[in-house]
Amino acid sequence: MSKRAFTLTGTLLVIAVAGCAKDDSADSKPELTRREKDSIIANSQIPGAKAVKKSMTAADSATARQTRLDSALNSP
Numbered sequence: 001m002s003k004r005a006f007t008l009t010g011t012l013l014v015i016a017v018a019g020c021a022k023d024d025s026a027d028s029k030p031e032l033t034r035r036e037k038d039s040i041i042a043n044s045q046i047p048g049a050k051a052v053k054k055s056m057t058a059a060d061s062a063t064a065r066q067t068r069l070d071s072a073l074n075s076p
Contacts, residue, residue, distance in 0.1 A: 032040075035056075042053035 038052055042049055042056055
């Protein structure tokens with residue numbers, strides 16, 4: 001095999017391997033958190049969406065209350 005044919009074959013092989021590589025950039029959407037998924041459901045028109053929204057509001061209220069209690073206990 002001549003040197004030129006060997007170089008051409010090697011170049012084609014490198015291009016073929018590079019072309020078959022997995023491209024993650026096109027599929028790199030960040031995965032949604034549980035809170036984001038629940039928020040999407042809560043704002044939809046599907047049955048049970050109001051219950052999801054109410055539970056998220058209750059959880060937010062509980063978190064805010066706990067934060068207030070923690071800050072009250074930490075500051076004399």
